[in-house]
Amino acid sequence: MSPEPRIATVTLSPALDLTIRLPELERGEVNRTGPAELRPAGKGVNVAVMLAVLGEGSTAAGLLGEADIPAFDAFLRPFGIATAFEPLPGRCRINVKLVETVAGQVTDVNPAGAQASRTALDALARRLDALAPEIVVLAGSLPPGLPVEAWAILLRALAADGRKLLLDSSGPAFEAAVAAGPALVKPNRSELAGLLGRALPDRAALVAGARELVARGVERVVVSAGGDGALFVLPDATLWARPPKVALTTTVGAGDAMVAGLTAALARGLDAEATARLATGCAAAAVSRDVGAPGGGVPALADIQRLAAETQVERL
Ligand SMILES: Nc1ncnc2c1ncn2[C@@H]1O[C@H](COP(=O)(O)OP(=O)(O)OP(=O)(O)O)[C@@H](O)[C@H]1O
Numbered sequence: 001m002s003p004e005p006r007i008a009t010v011t012l013s014p015a016l017d018l019t020i021r022l023p024e025l026e027r028g029e030v031n032r033t034g035p036a037e038l039r040p041a042g043k044g045v046n047v048a049v050m051l052a053v054l055g056e057g058s059t060a061a062g063l064l065g066e067a068d069i070p071a072f073d074a075f076l077r078p079f080g081i082a083t084a085f086e087p088l089p090g091r092c093r094i095n096v097k098l099v100e101t102v103a104g105q106v107t108d109v110n111p112a113g114a115q116a117s118r119t120a121l122d123a124l125a126r127r128l129d130a131l132a133p134e135i136v137v138l139a140g141s142l143p144p145g146l147p148v149e150a151w152a153i154l155l156r157a158l159a160a161d162g163r164k165l166l167l168d169s170s171g172p173a174f175e176a177a178v179a180a181g182p183a184l185v186k187p188n189r190s191e192l193a194g195l196l197g198r199a200l201p202d203r204a205a206l207v208a209g210a211r212e213l214v215a216r217g218v219e220r221v222v223v224s225a226g227g228d229g230a231l232f233v234l235p236d237a238t239l240w241a242r243p244p245k246v247a248l249t250t251t252v253g254a255g256d257a258m259v260a261g262l263t264a265a266l267a268r269g270l271d272a273e274a275t276a277r278l279a280t281g282c283a284a285a286a287v288s289r290d291v292g293a294p295g296g297g298v299p300a301l302a303d304i305q306r307l308a309a310e311t312q313v314e315r316l
């Protein structure tokens, strides 16, 4: 039997993304379209896929509507990703994206998903702990039915000697989780500003804000700033990494790709500069990927490596 992967990702609120393309939506009419695409998604799921591209095996774990588990298993298996989903009654969120090609407009309809429970969260924590991963990535929003402390509860339940816990969340769930001591967080600018309760108008303010989290016990703080790149406050250096210019096709999943790069860097023990390059290369490859390809397009490793090499890294 092969050993369990060293990395696990956790998604408490996975979704199925249903993308329907049509010239123009005729409201109140029957709209017939070409085949729609239904793709399992959610932040931790996206991180696991990007890790697979980087050659890092992982287990995608989380809470998932029972009826949807086979679809997630079938989607993730070809990537070599193991799964450990704790079943919830009902179905996960189905996020509908209506792409109207004439006007170039996208309408999102995102209904609420399956109701979670503290019992399911505790069962997931036990299951994850039994997998004994060295690195756990906790990512995304909380489903209905869980307290705002859900990420904090999981972080405390999973804390173990030498295990690294990475967190990418937002709002009150993020705020509640920071005190539980993740090893790495990756807020974007507005998530960090929300957490600190003040505006972060420039780079100096971002550095000061990130260092405040380090003072609160978070070892590594990465603050992403969209097309401007990201700030990396790491144990061996503080850096700013600017991605090379890419043909932008989508910003969906940019943050998840960056988190995957950070996770692989941690697993490989990379230094600050190599970490910033790998994370930024992953993110830049994600924003320029061919979203029209089946599965929304998965970046190629060669593109990630080229973009990582072309990333500009500045020491602060
Ligand atoms: N327009 C862009 N061009 C090049 N790279 C980009 C662009 N937008 C984002 N990126 C890359 O992706 C990283 C993460 O993007 P961003 O700060 O938007 O994350 P986020 O707000 O967490 O996104 P998400 O919605 O996926 O959670 C950036 O630091 C940058 O490296």
Ligand SMILES: [Mg+2]
Pocket: 168, 188, 255, 256
């Ligand atoms: Mg994000």
